[in-house]
Amino acid sequence: MAAEDVATTRVGRPRSERARRAVLHAVDDLLVDVGYAAMTMKGIAERAGVGRQTLYRWWTTKAEILLEAIVDDVAEDLTTPGCPEAADDLLTYLRALTEFLVAAPAGLAYRALVGEAQHDPAVRGLVHGADLLDTSARAVLDRVRPAVPAMPSPDLCAAQFVGPVVYRVFTAQAFSDEELREHVRTLLASWSQR
Amino acid sequence: MAAEDVATTRVGRPRSERARRAVLHAVDDLLVDVGYAAMTMKGIAERAGVGRQTLYRWWTTKAEILLEAIVDDVAEDLTTPGCPEAADDLLTYLRALTEFLVAAPAGLAYRALVGEAQHDPAVRGLVHGADLLDTSARAVLDRVRPAVPAMPSPDLCAAQFVGPVVYRVFTAQAFSDEELREHVRTLLASWSQR
Amino acid sequence: MAAEDVATTRVGRPRSERARRAVLHAVDDLLVDVGYAAMTMKGIAERAGVGRQTLYRWWTTKAEILLEAIVDDVAEDLTTPGCPEAADDLLTYLRALTEFLVAAPAGLAYRALVGEAQHDPAVRGLVHGADLLDTSARAVLDRVRPAVPAMPSPDLCAAQFVGPVVYRVFTAQAFSDEELREHVRTLLASWSQR
Amino acid sequence: MAAEDVATTRVGRPRSERARRAVLHAVDDLLVDVGYAAMTMKGIAERAGVGRQTLYRWWTTKAEILLEAIVDDVAEDLTTPGCPEAADDLLTYLRALTEFLVAAPAGLAYRALVGEAQHDPAVRGLVHGADLLDTSARAVLDRVRPAVPAMPSPDLCAAQFVGPVVYRVFTAQAFSDEELREHVRTLLASWSQR
DNA sequence: ATCTAACCGAGACGGTACGTCACGTCTTACA
């Protein structure tokens, strides 16, 4: 019983929650103000009013900080209410996803992180570890599943569902609302067959 | 007559084709050797045995050099022979695409560039301007179109075709061959309906 | 009466003699191991197994700690037995002084402190306050005074006696034993005149 | 013939004399303004309007820069006119030396450098290599030599001459003018004997 | 037998200099 206390109780000054929050807020602000590329560890420290060493003590890269800063926002931004009609449910989600990727601060961060992951293996592991889009997309797919008889495996489903949307945003040409609706229509058609 | 010469013929020493090739080769080598992130303008110049000024005279960023270095390779890597059966044609292309994205030098470059484009507006324009995947994907889709009655617009088609594959590679979990086949199957099902 | 107790007897936990000794030993060790320049307050605390705050509570600089650590050693290292012949007495001391400055740990510390005093006013006051060489040199000079009729003022005497030796060590070229003997010879000649 | 040109002509942009001068002036200024201890490589670069890399390209430590900055001033400050009377000649030099060590900017620098040399081997070599006091002191001693029959070796002479003065300044108690005169008197007495 | 005050160790805190690296520009000599 006392042994547990020994394990829990840390010696020395405890980590400052104030500093942690200041850093996460600074990262959020800087992403919008100067963008991911121009965001530096030095800049984050200065904006947060925090020592540089404190940053390096708890995080290793700006990607890691950013991920911690946005992970909750992503889930929140992509939580949609759910509709009785399957098509509406899917469409609502994809509209939210497009809006998120194109305009939301957390969406910019998401794109920056996934982008960075393409040439930094450490970030790749980080992004892969944190489920960012998948959980929210699966929630929607699970909701409509009863109404759609022939859905493939959840992994493939999710990729077919959000993949085209994400791909288009990444290659600079987001779907129009028409295309979004047509995408949902063909998707449901294929998943309802047989 | 003379005016045309003034416009086209430049006075002074002409651009060195030797230097240009050396730079493009250096970029190719460095991408494989050290990766995109660790690739620097200084490093490219040294590897190519070229002055730093020469780089900045003809290109503005490493992204621009890399794009010029790989654009032909991308087209070549993604040109597939074509099969009588539509499903086989599509599948062959997607297998080539997956292999390209996961392993080919030009594929690594593609991912690095599209990744960088997410947080650098200049690179974004660059990547959007150069059609890298689209032309090759459309070529395949055009081949199978006669056999598939209800294909949506070419833009949406292409996105539905390659989007899920690209999305999965970008988020660290490439499709298995099974998933690839299932993807083609459901896609054709939806495009053949009514 | 009680007032005296209030002044002398402190309430609360008394200063730890164990910590004090550990610090002084750590400073001694570090001086030899890493040198004065590379010796840091942090390093001293770690080597002594002592909290950083404890250092700052009792000393302000590493110079102050070092001075406390060596002041007794200096006196001991420079105490020479005394000879019936004045020249031998002086020579014995100067040999001990040279050895001390060139090789003894306390001598290295002395040089480091006097050196630091040249660009740190606080250390300058510290070193000036503590008589390090003077008392031992004066003891020798007092012994020989009866045999030397025309010695100048003690202050000047001491400077003429040890100054050249210290100067030469500080500017990197210690006296040879021959030079030491010649130095004593001329010194005695001048102090014996008239 | 041409071989010499090849050796002399350097490729690339030549070293900026403007930057070199700016650095040496900055060091001079900073020594007086903030003192040697508070003088940093960063501070020098900023004061000189020079890149930090430029400092490290041509010098390794602030001591090295300072030495280059003051070496000419030292010689100039310690050049005395010479008097017909030997005692006056020596006294004039020692007065100049005292003034130099106590008040002159170059003298502060000299003390800082010799001080630093006591705990930094690299600076020790530097200071030992550059003859700072010796040449000027020897010049004076050479002038008076004809009038002083029994001077010891030049090395010992110089040490006996300036050593006591330097020692006293270093240990924070400069000679008074009286002591200076008495020092010269006893010195000449010993050097004139037999 | 508590209470209280000063000590102790550990270690996180906001700063700042370190020495290195790449940036994009410039200034040479040469082709």
Next chain:
DNA sequence: TGTAAGACGTGACGTACCGTCTCGGTTAGAT
């Protein structure tokens, strides 16, 4: 004019130490 070489001013990198602070815990005299 183009080129290779390389120095220039700028500024971020990740590390080290500064001196201060905030913990839990210890050790004494005072209550």
